[in-house]
Amino acid sequence: MQYKTMMTEGGTLVILPTTLINELEKQKQLNPRDMESGGIIIGKRRSSNMEVVAITTPQLKDKRSRCRFDRKEFGHATILGQYWNQSNGEDNYLGEWHTHPEDFPTPSPTDLSTWKAMSSEHGIPLLAVIIGRVKNYYTIVSRSQFYRLKEIA
Numbered sequence: 334m335q336y337k338t339m340m341t342e343g344g345t346l347v348i349l350p351t352t353l354i355n356e357l358e359k360q361k362q363l364n365p366r367d368m369e370s371g372g373i374i375i376g377k378r379r380s381s382n383m384e385v386v387a388i389t390t391p392q393l394k395d396k397r398s399r400c401r402f403d404r405k406e407f408g409h410a411t412i413l414g415q416y417w418n419q420s421n422g423e424d425n426y427l428g429e430w431h432t433h434p435e436d437f438p439t440p441s442p443t444d445l446s447t448w449k450a451m452s453s454e455h456g457i458p459l460l461a462v463i464i465g466r467v468k469n470y471y472t473i474v475s476r477s478q479f480y481r482l483k484e485i486a
């Protein structure tokens with residue numbers, strides 16, 4: 334399997350299989366009428382590093398529009414539970430992803446406050462990803478701080 338490796342300035346590593354990146358990029362909002370898409374990121378934590386194993390895609394009760402994706406627990410929690418069981422608790426919730434109808438996406442004020450709230454609620458760093466039309470945005474959110482991830486390999 335091929336991977337993309339990303340790192341924060343502080344040295345935290347995130348490993349993402351390219352097959353999953355392709356799956357995320359299939360949700361790009363290339364069409365003017367495409368709605369935002371999103372889901373959760375599932376994977377393993379090894380100290381502060383993360384290895385992404387799976388993602389979920391929009392589920393029945395999520396609220397979607399051109400510039401908004403409001404994820405509900407329904408569906409995503411079930412899929413997470415399946416991964417958790419199959420891996421004896423090694424695969425767990427890592428964070429959130431969604432698309433933006435922008436070439437080079439930047440988080441909206443709502444994104445920033447939602448991620449901060451989720452990170453404090455879970456008490457652990459989260460991986461947050463925005464899929465843009467040209468580039469993607471990757472960051473780790475920890476205690477209200479953002480640590481941008483840069484691709485290294």
Ligand SMILES: [Zn+2]
Pocket residue numbers: 431432433440441444463
């Ligand atoms: Zn957003």
